[in-house]
Each structure stands twice: as C-alpha cells, then as structure tokens.
Amino acid sequence: MEQVNVGIVGLGNVGMGSLTILAENAAGIAAKLGFQLHVKSVCSRSVDTKVLPAALGQVRRTSDWREVVADPEIHIVVELIGGTGVAKELIDAAIAAKKSVVTANKELMALEGAEIWDRAIRSGMNLAMEASVAGGIPIHSVLREGISGDRVVALQGILNGTSNYILTEIERHGTAFADVLAEAQRLGYAEADPSADIDGFDARAKLAILAALAFGVRIVPADIYTEGIRRITPIDFQYAHRLGHTIRLLCSARRSDDGLFLSVRPALIEQSTILASVQGAYNAIWVRGHYGQDTFYYGRGAGPNPTGVAVVSDLMRVAREIRAGSPERVSPFAHERLASNRPLPIDLRKSAYYLRFRVQDKPGIIAALAGILAEKHVSLDAVLQLPSDSKHNLPFVITIEPCLEQAVAEAVAKMAQLEFMVEPPLAIPMERPL
Numbered sequence: 468m469e470q471v472n473v474g475i476v477g478l479g480n481v482g483m484g485s486l487t488i489l490a491e492n493a494a495g496i497a498a499k500l501g502f503q504l505h506v507k508s509v510c511s512r513s514v515d516t517k518v519l520p521a522a523l524g525q526v527r528r529t530s531d532w533r534e535v536v537a538d539p540e541i542h543i544v545v546e547l548i549g550g551t552g553v554a555k556e557l558i559d560a561a562i563a564a565k566k567s568v569v570t571a572n573k574e575l576m577a578l579e580g581a582e583i584w585d586r587a588i589r590s591g592m593n594l595a596m597e598a599s600v601a602g603g604i605p606i607h608s609v610l611r612e613g614i615s616g617d618r619v620v621a622l623q624g625i626l627n628g629t630s631n632y633i634l635t636e637i638e639r640h641g642t643a644f645a646d647v648l649a650e651a652q653r654l655g656y657a658e659a660d661p662s663a664d665i666d667g668f669d670a671r672a673k674l675a676i677l678a679a680l681a682f683g684v685r686i687v688p689a690d691i692y693t694e695g696i697r698r699i700t701p702i703d704f705q706y707a708h709r710l711g712h713t714i715r716l717l718c719s720a721r722r723s724d725d726g727l728f729l730s731v732r733p734a735l736i737e738q739s740t741i742l743a744s745v746q747g748a749y750n751a752i753w754v755r756g757h758y759g760q761d762t763f764y765y766g767r768g769a770g771p772n773p774t775g776v777a778v779v780s781d782l783m784r785v786a787r788e789i790r791a792g793s794p795e796r797v798s799p800f801a802h803e804r805l806a807s808n809r810p811l812p813i814d815l816r817k818s819a820y821y822l823r824f825r826v827q828d829k830p831g832i833i834a835a836l837a838g839i840l841a842e843k844h845v846s847l848d849a850v851l852q853l854p855s856d857s858k859h860n861l862p863f864v865i866t867i868e869p870c871l872e873q874a875v876a877e878a879v880a881k882m883a884q885l886e887f888m889v890e891p892p893l894a895i896p897m898e899r900p901l
C-alpha cells in the first residue's frame with residue numbers, strides 16, 4: 468500500500484479546516500508518517516459550491532455519502548456532519564464496509580460511542596474521536612495514553628467556548644446576558660438556537676465522554692446534573708469578585724467512596740485558581756491523578772483549524788495502524804470495556820453556596836432568610852450588600868458554609884415563596900479547587 472486513502476463527509480467548519488491542513492501541511496504529514504495521506508473523496512449536500520484547497524489535487528466530489536462508503540479504495544471515512552441521524556447511519560455503514568472511522572461528533576459518541584466501538588472492534592476497524600471534546604486540546608490522547616497509568620480521581624473543565632465567551636464578556640464589560648448573547652450570535656460565536664451551549668447540553672455530552680475515558684464508565688448524558696448560564700448577571704460577577712471568586716460554567720467529575728459526582732453548572736471558582744484565568748472561547752481541563760497529581764490542559768475548544776488538527780492527527784494515527792497491519796486497537800474510551808454507571812444524586816454532595824437575592828426592601832428580610840437556613844441546619848457564612856439605588860429590586864448575597872446540597876435546595880425553594888422576593892433566589896455552588 469503506497470498511500471492511505473481518506474473520504475471526508477461534511478465540509479462545514481471542521482471539514483474545511485481539516486482539508487486545509489491536509490492540503491497545506493501535506494509534506495510535513497508525509498514526513499512524519501513516511502507515506503502519503505491521500506484525500507480521495509469529499510462529500511456534502513452542496514458539494515459543488517465548495518472551494519477546495521488547490522493543493523489537494525484531484526478529488527472526487529459527491530453529495531451522496533454512500534458513494535464514499537462504497538468506494539473499495541477508501542480506507543478511512545471521516546464523519547464531520549454532526550448529529551445522531553445521518554451521522555450514525557454513515558458510521559455504521561462505514562464499519563460494516565470494513566473502514567475505520569474518524570469523527571468529531573460529541574453528541575453521537577456520548578450517546579452511542581460504546582456500542583459503535585464494539586461494532587468497530589468486531590470488524591477489526593478503528594474508531595477515533597479526539598475532536599469530540601475540547602477541539603484543539605488533545606485530552607483524549609492524554610487520558611487514553613499520556614496518563615493512562617494513573618488513577619484519575621477528579622477533573623474539572625471549561626468545555627463550552629460559547630458559554631465561556633459570554634460569561635467573560637459579562638465579567639469584563641458588565642453587559643447584560645441577553646446583549647452579550649445577541650452580539651455573540653452576530654459574530655457567529657453562538658448558534659441561532661443557542662440552547663445547546665448556554666443550557667449546558669453540549670458540555671454535558673463532552674463530560675460524559677471524558678467520564679468514560681477517565682473512569683471507565685458509561686454514563687447516559689441526561690443523568691448528569693446540568694444547569695445553564697441564563698440567570699448570571701453582571702451583579703453576580705461584582706459579588707463574586709468581592710468574594711475573591713469568578714463564575715464559570717464548570718464541568719466537574721469527582722470519585723467518592725460511593726460513586727461518581729458529575730455536574731455541569733455555573734460555579735463560583737477562586738480567582739487564584741488556574742481555571743479562573745480561562746477567558747473568551749478558550750477551553751481548559753484540570754485533571755487530578757492519584758499518583759501523578761495535577762495536570763492542566765488549555766487551548767482552543769473549537770474552530771476550523773484547532774478542531775481540524777485533532778481530526779488530522781487522528782487520521783495519521785489510524786493510517787499508521789492500517790499501514791502496519793496492526794490488529795491491536797486502543798479503545799477510544801481508554802478502557803477495554805465500559806461499565807454502566809449512574810452518577811450519584813447531586814443532592815448528596817456537600818458544597819459552600821452563594822445565594823443571590825432580589826427583594827422589595829423592608830425590615831426583617833435577613834431574619835426571615837436566616838430563620839429558613841437555621842430550620843434546614845444550614846450555617847450562614849456572610850451577608851454582602853453592594854450600594855444600590857433600588858429599594859424595589861434590591862440585590863444582596865448570602866454565602867453559606869459547606870453543607871448537603873439537598874438542604875440548600877430545600878431552603879432556596881422555601882425562600883422563593885417569601886412575599887418580598889422579586890425573583891427566585893439564584894443559588895450557585897462555590898466549587899473548591901481539585
């Protein structure tokens with residue numbers, strides 16, 4: 468075999484980024500591999516409108532992915548469509564046709580990656596998915612190979628660049644959430660329907676994949692406790708800063724004696740921690756190993772070129788194995804088998820909390836809130852009130868000492884019923900560093 472032939476399906480952001488790198492960096496890639504990685508076919512619905520890099524040379528174009536899968540000369544199919552419909556059909560068909568698959572599809576890999584891998588390994592094919600989490604950060608390689616000798620005990624990550632961009636813009640400029648979101652949509656950083664990003668579902672799929680790699684567990688993404696960032700306001704950053712913290716949409720996974728705690732939610736994190744300095748659309752992952760202790764990974768979480776690097780690097784690894792005729796495959800989930808697992812209910816965790824209120828000012832408010840906290844055996848830590856003009860919509864904050872989250876949830880539900888509340892209290896955990 469002189470060269471390894473590749474078919475790329477999906478010519479959007481990631482598809483075009485991957486093609487650009489394969490074309491522009493072809494000599495460097497061949498020098499590393501010792502053979503050519505040849506793009507034989509490309510496919511998208513509107514393939515004829517796509518301007519391909521000239522350096523790719525002669526490439527077959529098709530709008531029917533089945534032609535790519537059916538081509539006997541293609542060794543690796545790259546799925547860059549996204550979603551769980553056509554993408555799944557395509558990957559299943561490719562594996563059945565004895566082709567290895569490279570994908571960037573977090574949604575599908577989080578939901579059905581384990582079964583797809585089973586089918587791939589039974590066919591003697593490979594499945595690679597580095598680009599599915601944190602785009603340009605090679606976190607899969609790290610967990611699968613770099614630190615696979617360790618026993619991961621916890622990880623924290625900022626895994627959604629859109630949310631991080633929005634939060635850091637609110638933090639920097641004091642602009643309201645809705646205005647920052649509208650600007651992010653105008654600039655193309657946020658989708659027209661931003662729910663997957665700002666409600667935490669995109670990050671949840673990524674955390675499910677990381678949990679599989681780190682802990683060998685198969686998690687149903689919907690079982691992960693998830694909250695989005697819609698309620699975060701500029702005033703929350705002012706209070707968080709007063710407390711020496713900032714706010715980020717944090718993906719968290721911790722092993723305990725009883726199981727795993729997994730969550731995606733806004734959290735107050737100490738400004739002195741390395742995660743707090745992650746700004747804009749960047750991603751980061753902090754991993755704590757039992758033996759090797761802390762390692763930290765930082766980089767662009769999305770974008771055609773950073774994600775394209777992950778896709779092309781996967782292609783190179785898979786192509787090497789094909790050329791070497793190696794029957795050995797390392798599971799893309801870093802474990803030969805994944806055990807089904809349900810995360811522990813978040814209510815059982817202990818956390819310190821930030822509670823932000825908006826009230827109609829009147830005497831006795833603090834006493835009423837403190838009474839509810841005492842009833843639930845929750846200890847108040849501090850009360851903070853920044854100067855405000857509005858007596859009808861007065862913000863202030865109470866922090867509480869670490870306690871069972873269930874008690875906090877019950878207290879907050881009761882507080883929400885008080886007649887002086889302008890809106891339900893906002894409760895954000897103050898996440899301790901790993």
Ligand SMILES: NC(=O)c1ccc[n+]([C@@H]2O[C@H](COP(=O)([O-])OP(=O)(O)OC[C@H]3O[C@@H](n4cnc5c(N)ncnc54)[C@H](OP(=O)(O)O)[C@@H]3O)[C@@H](O)[C@H]2O)c1
Nearest residue numbers: 477478479480481511512513547548549571572769770774
């Ligand atoms: N964007 C990022 O930075 C990023 C980062 C990490 C991972 N990912 C993942 O990478 C994947 C691709 O994302 P993207 O942002 O590149 O998406 P995108 O820009 O929307 O591109 C999707 C491509 O798929 C093609 N397509 C859709 N349905 C098709 C079908 N039935 N047959 C053939 N082609 C079809 C589209 O064709 P037309 O162009 O002809 O409509 C388009 O070229 C997703 O799984 C995403 O989650 C993206």
